[in-house]
Amino acid sequence: MDLKGKGMLVVLSGPSGSGKDTVLEKLKDSDFSFDKTISATTRAMRDGEKDGVDYYFVDKSTFEERINNQEFLEYTIYNDNYYGTPKSEVEKHIDKGGCILLKIEVEGAGNVRKAMPEALSIFIIPPSMEELERRLRGRGTETEESFKKRFKTAKDELSRANEYDYIVINDDIALCAEQIVKILESEKLRYCRMANIVKNIIEE
Ligand code: 5GP
Secondary structure: OOOOOOOEEEEEEOOOOOOHHHHHHHHHOOOOOEEEOOOEEOOOOOOOOOEOOOEEEOOHHHHHHHHHOOOEEEEEEEOOEEEEEEHHHHHHHHOOOOEEEEEOOHHHHHHHHHHOOOOEEEEEEOOOHHHHHHHHHHOOOOOHHHHHHHHHHHHHHHOOHHHOOEEEEOOOHHHHHHHHHHHHHHHOOOHHHHHHHHHHHHHO
8 A cells, every 4th residue: 555645644552551542532622633444353342332433343254354355454463352454444544635543552553664664653651650550450340360461461562662653651631632733743744745745836
């Protein structure tokens, strides 16, 4: 998939407990407009989630068939379930020239960067490990064993922060969303994204 002169592809990651879902909700309230892709997953639907809105919920054999048909831009196995970004989700928005946001985990983010080095990546991190623990425990639904597993996964993910273009600390949701908007606004003005406009001005 060629992004040249088209939309800006943005990968947004953050470990469980970084608050990235809340930040994303906050971003939707901002003036910055973006299209978010809907991923496919084999994990069970949670209360309040809707098929085709939060994810495309599919079974394992359907997901694997789609892998074989090369329908994914990237996919991974996370917590024993498949997650993947359908190419069609990106293609749907790419010609509009706007910002397309992929909220995916670190492995998938790495694969997107390999396939499309011009993609921009942002990593949301918690302000401290203590705060991360507090947030994970605060959910109240965790057994000690599942907490430990999630905490370790989060730590492993944080150790890959160096792979991202930008790091945003989520101490305050509004501030975090504001910082992301600033990054996106600035990135829109990068030469590679302005090249056609510059060319048109020169050739006028
Ligand atoms: P959850 O099950 O909590 O909705 O998501 C678990 C993790 O999978 C999150 O880090 C989420 O960002 C990530 N994720 C969601 N969709 C995709 C996807 O299409 N590809 C990849 N690689 N990760 C995804």
